[in-house]
Amino acid sequence: MSTPLGGPGGHGAYGPPGGAHGNPAPPAPPAPPSLQKPGPAPKPTAKPRPDPGPALRRSRTGLVAQFVLQCVYIPVWALIAISLTVLAIWLDVNSGADVGPPEIAFGFVRTGISWRRLRAEWGGRAEDWAPFTEPLLVERFAKAEKDTCGARRSRSGPRASGQLPGGRRRVGVKAVGSGKWLTANRAGRVRTHVEGGLLAAAVPSSPEPLSLEPRLDVRLASLLGAGDFLPSLVDALGSPLNVLLPDQIAENAARFRTAYGTHRLGGQVYFAHKANRSSALLRRLAATDTAVDVASLGELQHALGAGFAPDRIMATGPKNREFLWLAARTGVTVHADSAGELDELAALVRAHQLARIRVLVRLSAFDGPGVKVLTRPSRFGTPAGELEPLLKTVERHADVLELTGVGYHLDTTSPEEKARALEGCVRALDVCRSRGLRPRAVDIGGGFGVNYLAHAAQWERYTSELTAAVLGHRPPLTWRGHGYGLRNDAGTLRGALGLYPAHRPVAGARYLDELLALPAASFGGRSLATLLLENLYDLYTEPGRALVDQCGLVLARVLEVRRTDSGEPLVRLAMKADDAGLEEHGVLMDPVLLGRDGTRAVAGDGPAAGVYLAGSLCLEADLITRRMVFLPRLPRPGELLAFVNTAGYCMDFQTSRAQHQPVARKVAAWQEDGSWRWCLDEQYWPITRPGGEP
Amino acid sequence: MRYESITEAIGNTPLVRIDPAVHGLRHIDLYAKLELLNPFGSVKDRAAWNMARPGLAAAAEHGSQVVELSSGNTAKALAVIAGMHGLPFKSVTNRMRIPEIKDLLLLLGADIEELPGQSECLDPTNTEDPLTLFHRELSEPGSSYLHTDQYFNPRNTEAHATGTGPEIVKDLDGRAPDWFVACVGTAGSSTGVARVLREHDPRVQVVGLVAAKSDFIPGIRTLDEVHEVGLFDPATYDTVESVTSDEAIEGMLTLARRCGILAGPTGGAAYFGTVRHLGSLDAQLTESQQSDPGARRSAVFIVCDRIESYLSYTRRRRPDLFRQPPRRNDPADLTDAEVAAAPAVDTPDAQKWIERDRPLVVDLRSPFAYAALHIEGAINIVDELFDELVRGGLPFSTRQPVLLVCPVGEQSARYAALLTRMGHPDVRSLTGGVIAWRDAGAPLVRD
Incomplete structure (x- = not known):
């Protein structure tokens, strides 16, 4: 390993530029016999040379080595030793604190710095480091704690050491490079330790790496273990690349059906198309009994083209005129947001003499007996308290609109809030019935969630450590001390953690199952499923994220691995942050590292590496993660990172063509006869076979 | 004392x-x-009294509401103290997880507001967590609250x-x-x-x-x-x-x-x-x-x-x-074979049977669902109540034929089997329940 301190002359391997290459001074070519100048010239020719090659080489190399040792190596060392001693003395004088080891120990440590240690510092490998840092730090901390005994924690903001994630490891790197950090270390780090120590007995100190391993079901795990299948796809189609698993969505839909079956409920599962733009997923789903929820003209066209008949399509969300017309023209169900939208739809149907159209109305702001439950205000839907005028509108347009149900969509993970809204819908439907309308469905929207992580313990440990980092009790885990919504307010934690609950033991179809089993408090405590069943209502659900759980991944090539000027290890990928919107959606989950041959890196492959992942845009903010991601080992350029389970909102929802960078291509992959097959997403149909065979 | x-x-x-x-x-x-x-x-009585005491006189003068973030004992103590001084009390809470305390607070006259759950579709730009909003409301000009602020006071x-x-x-x-x-x-x-x-x-x-x-x-x-x-x-x-x-x-x-x-x-x-x-x-x-x-x-x-x-x-x-004694006449005791063998009748036959023999139609659904739509002439005994009734013995004369109706025909089959075992000669379950009845186009009425 090379070192800047030794300089180019520090190693025998590299000779001085002039006489390098181990074959210095080739024998001079025999001078041509000169007729003009006789004299000594012919002498060498006349006298055969006694093979001076090896002798000459030895002596020249020796000379060079001696020169380097005397004039470069020793002086440089002496200089460093002296400057470090001076620095150490200066620091101890200037720091003004009686914190830290005695002066003499400090000076000794600094001047007695060994070659092996310098190598380790430069290389920065954790295991090389261990013998140097641990005893030293332990000694220092012991002393510091003894000295500062009784000094209580101060409630100041983030520490000076706060700018150095994994600070302990880089202590020496900085100490050699500049004296500045040393101060930060002695003041900041020691103080941090004293504070941390108070909770240490309760909080088992977190053994890094702080992994957040993704949960992988059979299909995704098999895809990641399919050898060079994925690397060859990226070789051919470029990075980033989206891979989708259409068979998985069919399986997920069946799970939702099972939850319906458990509670004996009829109705329909509407896939919220906005979660992913893939054709393969939609076409595969069209081959099941599942329906689709479309939120734009383009999505409606896509759904019709994928094989969904209008009776299996529901139009939701904000709608423009063209969207409404195509919806009415083809006869899909329209989930209306407001009375105004019903008016517009009715006018369209009349003006174009279209058939009577099925509508649902979206309600919001439900109230109920008992305690008041606050709910996030929504831009969508009509407040349940204004049902009366809404129904008047429905009745006015009875010739063209048929009310088939009411619905809600709540942006919350809380089943109790949803239960309250569902009860509100049943009450609203009863009002409809009493007015002679015959609605028969309750649409409870989406929001069933996905469990992203394999281990609850990792998630809990991570969030605890993040809290500690925000409070300055440990080195930061995030880029520039980002707190994901948390902040340190004079030692007290403020704000709310703005993260998706990445580990959710109850998600997807199981969440639906548990929601339906909740008691309907305002109906005598019978379960919500019973409430629907007894009142003869069908259940509509609109799962998006939950239905594309485990349905795909984003692959990106590693372009560069380096340290930033401030020492953060940075991995640059051939993608933009918007190509895998995990961070945007607050989902914290580690990517999977695949070697060039497709082998998945696992813990123990090497020292775990905490890195920041950056995109390839020329933009400071183009960070794929604002947190340090711990990988099983340091990635190498050319390898792949797989952002798994990103099919729901984290794949193509936000992707852009910024800087003329490529948008990820999409492929559909499936297993057949034990091996993986693929085709371009737009070429996939549920009957697609390699070679076009039936 | x-x-x-x-x-x-x-x-x-x-x-x-x-x-x-x-x-x-x-x-x-x-x-x-x-x-x-x-x-x-x-233990919260001490803190609640000490925190509220200095502000009570002024609060009574302005008619302020006592407010606290609490889902338990502090709210309970403050509700009592506020009530003693003629002040309203509101407790804002993430989630009342102890139903008894919730009911007790309502009983003591407290007003409870539950904050919304975590967002499912995360908006990373949204910095307004519910608690921030709560504090903003408290500090709005002109607001009149006595906020005891137990976590910081x-x-x-x-x-x-x-x-x-x-x-x-x-x-x-x-x-x-x-x-x-x-x-x-x-x-x-x-x-x-x-x-x-x-x-x-x-x-x-x-x-x-x-x-x-x-x-x-x-x-x-x-x-x-x-x-x-x-x-x-x-x-x-x-x-x-x-x-x-x-x-x-x-x-x-x-x-x-x-x-x-x-x-x-x-x-x-x-x-x-x-x-x-x-x-x-x-x-x-x-x-x-x-x-x-x-x-x-x-x-x-x-x-x-x-x-x-x-x-x-x-x-x-x-x-x-919480040990429960063994129960008599429990539908849970029935074997699958008994349930499968329960006398049943499908919608067309049931309509004819009702026409001919006038059986007692018992709708086992909740009163709300029954009131919304039911088979004409049916009486409503909600399943929980029916369960209690049969524990004591047969609730009908054996000479009175009975048609049991539930949503999909499962519960009614169980009770038909149970009543048959208890000696009733002519009790039948409506196959497929009231949903099948509706889907067959048979009439449902709303009184």
Whole structure:
């Protein structure tokens, strides 16, 4: 390993530029016999040379080595030793604190710095480091704690050491490079330790790496273990690349059906198309009994083209005129947001003499007996308290609109809030019935969630450590001390953690199952499923994220691995942050590292590496993660990172063509006869076979 | 003892020695500070009264509402205090997780607002968490609230520094205990008491107990949540340990069944955490005692509140503690074969049967669903009630044919089988239930 301190002359391997290459001074070519100048010239020719090659080489190399040792190596060392001693003395004088080891120990440590240690510092490998840092730090901390005994924690903001994630490891790197950090270390780090120590007995100190391993079901795990299948796809189609698993969505839909079956409920599962733009997923789903929820003209066209008949399509969300017309023209169900939208739809149907159209109305702001439950205000839907005028509108347009149900969509993970809204819908439907309308469905929207992580313990440990980092009790885990919504307010934690609950033991179809089993408090405590069943209502659900759980991944090539000027290890990928919107959606989950041959890196492959992942845009903010991601080992350029389970909102929802960078291509992959097959997403149909065979 | 007002009865709670045969510590005397004997039932009475008292006169003048973020005992105490002074009280809470406390608060006249759950579709630009909004509402100009602010109010700590702490020292004949153990909720009691005890004797060891992460013990915060508490200062505690809800219930049972202390799970957690923490220390003391016999140590823990409010909390976690006697005529006893063999009739035949023999049509659905739509002439006996009725014997004459109706024909089949077993000759279940009836186009009426 090379070192800047030794300089180019520090190693025998590299000779001085002039006489390098181990074959210095080739024998001079025999001078041509000169007729003009006789004299000594012919002498060498006349006298055969006694093979001076090896002798000459030895002596020249020796000379060079001696020169380097005397004039470069020793002086440089002496200089460093002296400057470090001076620095150490200066620091101890200037720091003004009686914190830290005695002066003499400090000076000794600094001047007695060994070659092996310098190598380790430069290389920065954790295991090389261990013998140097641990005893030293332990000694220092012991002393510091003894000295500062009784000094209580101060409630100041983030520490000076706060700018150095994994600070302990880089202590020496900085100490050699500049004296500045040393101060930060002695003041900041020691103080941090004293504070941390108070909770240490309760909080088992977190053994890094702080992994957040993704949960992988059979299909995704098999895809990641399919050898060079994925690397060859990226070789051919470029990075980033989206891979989708259409068979998985069919399986997920069946799970939702099972939850319906458990509670004996009829109705329909509407896939919220906005979660992913893939054709393969939609076409595969069209081959099941599942329906689709479309939120734009383009999505409606896509759904019709994928094989969904209008009776299996529901139009939701904000709608423009063209969207409404195509919806009415083809006869899909329209989930209306407001009375105004019903008016517009009715006018369209009349003006174009279209058939009577099925509508649902979206309600919001439900109230109920008992305690008041606050709910996030929504831009969508009509407040349940204004049902009366809404129904008047429905009745006015009875010739063209048929009310088939009411619905809600709540942006919350809380089943109790949803239960309250569902009860509100049943009450609203009863009002409809009493007015002679015959609605028969309750649409409870989406929001069933996905469990992203394999281990609850990792998630809990991570969030605890993040809290500690925000409070300055440990080195930061995030880029520039980002707190994901948390902040340190004079030692007290403020704000709310703005993260998706990445580990959710109850998600997807199981969440639906548990929601339906909740008691309907305002109906005598019978379960919500019973409430629907007894009142003869069908259940509509609109799962998006939950239905594309485990349905795909984003692959990106590693372009560069380096340290930033401030020492953060940075991995640059051939993608933009918007190509895998995990961070945007607050989902914290580690990517999977695949070697060039497709082998998945696992813990123990090497020292775990905490890195920041950056995109390839020329933009400071183009960070794929604002947190340090711990990988099983340091990635190498050319390898792949797989952002798994990103099919729901984290794949193509936000992707852009910024800087003329490529948008990820999409492929559909499936297993057949034990091996993986693929085709371009737009070429996939549920009957697609390699070679076009039936 | 005579008092002019119930608030004078707050404090001066007894310190009770726990029988060593129960806790098993050989060299440590263990004392429970019975805060559950405060008049409104918990340790929070002290803090609530101390925090509210200075503002009550002004609040009564302006007609302010007393507001607190609490889902438990503080809300309970404040509801009583506010009511005594003719003020309305509102409790804002993340989630009322103890139904008994929720009902009790409503009974006491409190207004409860529950904050929304976590967002499913995250908006990373949204910096307005519900609590921020709550605080903004409180500080809006012209708003008239008496916000007691238990997590940040120094008067919370003060209540214990002037009350609980000195009482403990007095009851221990002027000595501070060697250990003081408290659960950390608002951190008010532990901080206040610890301050007094340390002033008295700096060698006091203070143990803070928190709930294990992702667990829930009423009144205790988890390891992460304690950092959100303004009064929480890690320097207060020599050790912070975590307790699980199972351990809390275990401790609660020991206190209730063996010590006669009817403590809630928080007190149980304190007891369990204390004994666990002292167990190994006690063993070490055994060795040192041989050289210096007679030097006994003491420890005090706080029993926060009473057991009665936590029946459903306990039932959900330990159903085994609530034994139910075996039941007669239980549809659960039926075999699958019996249910499959239950007499049934499909919609067209049922219509003819009703026309011909006029059976009694019993709709087992809820009154709300029945009122919305039902088969003409049906009577409504909701399944829960029907279940109770058949326990006592056949509720119909055997000469009266019966048609049982439920949503999809499952429950009705079970009850038809049960009634048949009980000796009814002509009871039938409507196949496919009222849904099949509707789908067949048969008439449903709404009265």
